[in-house]
Every structure is written in C-alpha cells, then in structure tokens.
Amino acid sequence: MSKSIKIDLSKLYGLTDRVDESSARLLKAILEYYNISVNKIYAVNPDIEQTIVLDVSSDRIDYIDNDIDAVLNTLNCENIVELFDGYETAYACTD
Numbered sequence: 001m002s003k004s005i006k007i008d009l010s011k012l013y014g015l016t017d018r019v020d021e022s023s024a025r026l027l028k029a030i031l032e033y034y035n036i037s038v039n040k041i042y043a044v045n046p047d048i049e050q051t052i053v054l055d056v057s058s059d060r061i062d063y064i065d066n067d068i069d070a071v072l073n074t075l076n077c078e079n080i081v082e083l084f085d086g087y088e089t090a091y092a093c094t095d
Contacts, residue, residue, distance in 0.1 A: 005081045013086020023088035024054040024061070027081065036081075036094055043090040044068045054090075 007030070013019065024043040031038055043052040050063040051071055064071070068091065072080065077093030 003079045005079055007081070007083040010084055010086035019085060019087065022052070022054075022061070023083055023085040023090035024052055025059075026085060027083040027090040027092055028054060028056055028059075030083070031081065031092060031094075038092045038094055041090055041092045042068060042071055043088055045088045 007027075009026075022043060022045075024041040027041050027043075028038075031041075038056055041054040041056060043054065045052060048063070051066055051068050053062045053064055054060070055062070068089075072091060072093075075093045077095060079094045081092045081094060083090045
C-alpha cells in the first residue's frame, strides 16, 4: 500500500485572482526542488473530463480518458505525492 503525502495550497489560491500554472507543473517544480525524480505527473481539473498527464522529461502535456483513480491503482509506487492548489489536483508516484 502506498503512503500518501498531501500538499494543500488552497489557502494560497484564495489570495489570488488566478493561477498562471497548472498543478502538474507546480508539483514538478516542488519535486525538482527536493531532488525527487518522477517520470509522469497526473492531474485532474474540474473543467476537463480527462486526466492530464505531464511527461516530466519532455514537459509535454497529454490527456487520457482513464479516471484518475484507475490510473493511480495501476501504479506500483512507494509514495504518492498529492498537490491540491485550490482548484486542480496533481499526483506523482515516487519510490
């Protein structure tokens, strides 16, 4: 069973009119700061029915039809880092 590490930035979201970056890219920056490498970051936006996939090495964003729960259940990882920015939620699998 994976250990969940949750980062909640929703109070910061309430201080601003808008956010310029996606939660996936924000989580990527935080993980890079801590020298934690991941291959992909998955995100959910309430306005988009698809799961967002950020390929970390290319910084490319794609969309898949799989539900985020189905995606997370297929990952075999020691930790799942979850970032809620106040609107979107991003997930990364770390070992």
